[in-house]
Amino acid sequence: MMRKALACLGLAVLALSPGVGPVARGETNRGINKAGKQIFVVSCAGCHPGGGNVIQHNLPVIASPKLSDFDTFDRFIRKPTERDGSRGLMPAFPTSRLTEAQSRELYDYVAGKFKKH
Numbered sequence: 001m002m003r004k005a006l007a008c009l010g011l012a013v014l015a016l017s018p019g020v021g022p023v024a025r026g027e028t029n030r031g032i033n034k035a036g037k038q039i040f041v042v043s044c045a046g047c048h049p050g051g052g053n054v055i056q057h058n059l060p061v062i063a064s065p066k067l068s069d070f071d072t073f074d075r076f077i078r079k080p081t082e083r084d085g086s087r088g089l090m091p092a093f094p095t096s097r098l099t100e101a102q103s104r105e106l107y108d109y110v111a112g113k114f115k116k117h
Helices: 002-016 034-043 070-078 100-114
Strands: none
Touching: 034 100, 070 100
């Protein structure tokens, strides 16, 4: 029941979020990593609409050091931790939930959209 409520809340946040949807503002269908975008929309955008962070506003995805390279990103999503090394609030995405190939697709999309260049 709680899981359904959280999923509905995530979808509501997603629906009301600017820049997240079938084609975010400023994007064209060319050059979009569609698989990575779909993973982001389904698994991440509820808490990270538009690259922000609705739970910890001071830790947005935009320009996150976790986007520096794929290995850093992958380690973090597998075992999210706070800056002090303690367990983070973000749920973990083990390979049973997100394959390595899906993690790579997600990274390519997120880094392409939100990484500080």
